[in-house]
Amino acid sequence: MINAMIIDGKDNVAVVIEPVKKGDTVSYVDMDKKTVTFTAIEDVQIYHKIAIKDIPADEPVVKYGEHIGHAAREIKQGEHVHEHNVKAVRENLG
Amino acid sequence: MNFWGYKRPDGRVGVRNYVLILPASVCASDTTRIIASQVNGAVTFNNQNGCSQVPPDQQLTMDVEAGYAANPNVYGTVVVSLGCENCQMDLVVKAIQERTNKPLKQVIIQEEGGTLKAIDKAVRYAKEMVQEASMMRREECDMSKLIVGTECGGSDPTSGLAANPTIGELSDRLVDLGATSILSETTEFIGAEHILARRGKNEEVKKQILGIVHRYEDALRLVGEEVREGNPSPGNKAGGLTTLEEKSLGCIHKGGHRTIEAVYDYGKQIDTTGLVIMDTPGNDPSSVAGMVAGGCQVVVFSTGRGTPTGNPLVPVIKITGNKLTFKNMEDNIDYDASPVIYGKKTLGEQGDELLAMTMEVVNGKQSKAESLGYTEMAIARVCNYT
Numbered sequence: 001m002i003n004a005m006i007i008d009g010k011d012n013v014a015v016v017i018e019p020v021k022k023g024d025t026v027s028y029v030d031m032d033k034k035t036v037t038f039t040a041i042e043d044v045q046i047y048h049k050i051a052i053k054d055i056p057a058d059e060p061v062v063k064y065g066e067h068i069g070h071a072a073r074e075i076k077q078g079e080h081v082h083e084h085n086v087k088a089v090r091e092n093l094g
Numbered sequence: 095m096n097f098w099g100y101k102r103p104d105g106r107v108g109v110r111n112y113v114l115i116l117p118a119s120v121c122a123s124d125t126t127r128i129i130a131s132q133v134n135g136a137v138t139f140n141n142q143n144g145c146s147q148v149p150p151d152q153q154l155t156m157d158v159e160a161g162y163a164a165n166p167n168v169y170g171t172v173v174v175s176l177g178c179e180n181c182q183m184d185l186v187v188k189a190i191q192e193r194t195n196k197p198l199k200q201v202i203i204q205e206e207g208g209t210l211k212a213i214d215k216a217v218r219y220a221k222e223m224v225q226e227a228s229m230m231r232r233e234e235c236d237m238s239k240l241i242v243g244t245e246c247g248g249s250d251p252t253s254g255l256a257a258n259p260t261i262g263e264l265s266d267r268l269v270d271l272g273a274t275s276i277l278s279e280t281t282e283f284i285g286a287e288h289i290l291a292r293r294g295k296n297e298e299v300k301k302q303i304l305g306i307v308h309r310y311e312d313a314l315r316l317v318g319e320e321v322r323e324g325n326p327s328p329g330n331k332a333g334g335l336t337t338l339e340e341k342s343l344g345c346i347h348k349g350g351h352r353t354i355e356a357v358y359d360y361g362k363q364i365d366t367t368g369l370v371i372m373d374t375p376g377n378d379p380s381s382v383a384g385m386v387a388g389g390c391q392v393v394v395f396s397t398g399r400g401t402p403t404g405n406p407l408v409p410v411i412k413i414t415g416n417k418l419t420f421k422n423m424e425d426n427i428d429y430d431a432s433p434v435i436y437g438k439k440t441l442g443e444q445g446d447e448l449l450a451m452t453m454e455v456v457n458g459k460q461s462k463a464e465s466l467g468y469t470e471m472a473i474a475r476v477c478n479y480t
Contacts, residue, residue, distance in 0.1 A: 002437035017435050029437035047251040048334035066289050068340035088337040
């Protein structure tokens with residue numbers, strides 16, 4: 001059953017569309033209408049973000065195909081992604 | 095793709111065919127209401143401004159008055175002023191004539207000798223104009239003549255997930271067809287302005303995008319407010335938004351993915367095709383009014399909580415990503431964008447559907463806000479709505 005969504009093919013986080021419990025299977029539909037599944041490794045509240053792949057420390061967190069911040073530490077697939085593991089970075093475009 | 099519209103003598107194309115009874119100031123607003131109620135096909139609005147304003151505020155009012163008269167959905171305009179307001183009849187007429195050569199008549203209440211004489215004269219002008227307008231026929235027109243405004247209001251978490259990205263898909267399609275799409279609401283760019291600026295077509299446009307955001311922040315500092323502080327709000331964070339960039343990206347996604355061709359000040363005439371930005375406040379009726387003054391013929395408006403708002407001159411199409419809101423307010427909301435959240439449709443499929451719906455409305459079908467007669471509007475101010 002679909003319980004998460006991504007907005008852009010470049011995203012490395014999905015948004016859960018119902019509350020997810022640790023150990024639940026998370027499923028979303030990718031841009032080619034293919035269902036992708038992985039396991040939640042912690043609880044995630046409705047409309048919060050979950051990592052769909054491992055994100056190394058200091059690498060961009062990508063939603064809407066854009067950088068919304070950087071990983072404050074390594075984030076594992078299935079982890080809740082929020083203030084505790086993301087730092088806001090004001091990117092300078094010159 | 096083409097659309098069916100009314101060709102105007104100034105070269106633009108309307109998708110509606112109204113006669114505007116334009117109040118030059120608050121003091122003429124009740125008079126225009128009475129005039130418009132007498133004439134089938136006439137529209138008006140409640141103008142709170144037009145007098146006792148500081149010059150930059152008065153300029154915003156003048157731009158909306160002139161832009162409304164020039165909006166291609168208007169066949170012709172009867173301007174009604176009291177006589178002693180700051181937005182003097184000759185100034186309003188000059189501002190209108192700088193934008194358009196469409197039919198224009200003037201009535202000054204104090205010079206006519208009061209309410210009844212002014213109404214009598216204005217109703218006769220308007221009656222003649224609606225009869226002339228009724229002879230107009232829609233003709234097939236090129237998409238380069240179509241300007242679509244985008245707006246969001248009463249947002250919730252589904253707005254950024256489904257409704258705004260679907261409008262973004264619509265915007266991309268319109269631009270690819272040669273039309274113009276307007277991204278509005280400067281307040282909502284804050285935090286993502288560098289991402290928007292990256293999409294500007296050249297250095298000047300990039301600088302303008304950053305410039306309107308900084309001007310907005312400066313205007314709010316005049317009254318001691320700091321936008322970036324406390325944003326995202328605790329409520330936003332509880333709802334799952336982590337950074338200001340993320341919050342603003344949800345809003346600016348209405349603008350899709352195309353290059354930003356130009357940036358316009360509030361209410362100024364849009365004179366280019368492709369994706370453009372207009373500097374408007376986050377307040378919905380005043381943001382929509384700025385785009386209508388800029389010449390857009392239709393507005394697509396996303397809402398999470400549900401809102402009935404319309405506009406006197408242009409049809410407003412409502413879309414929500416919240417399936418409960420769609421069910422709850424189906425009388426008000428035209429398009430349900432929630433299926434993408436549940437994997438039932440792709441954003442691309444929804445973009446195609448929304449384009450088809452938008453073109454139906456452009457070609458004459460009434461949107462729900464239009465069919466229910468919603469016409470509220472507001473005009474932006476220097477110490478602006480947020």
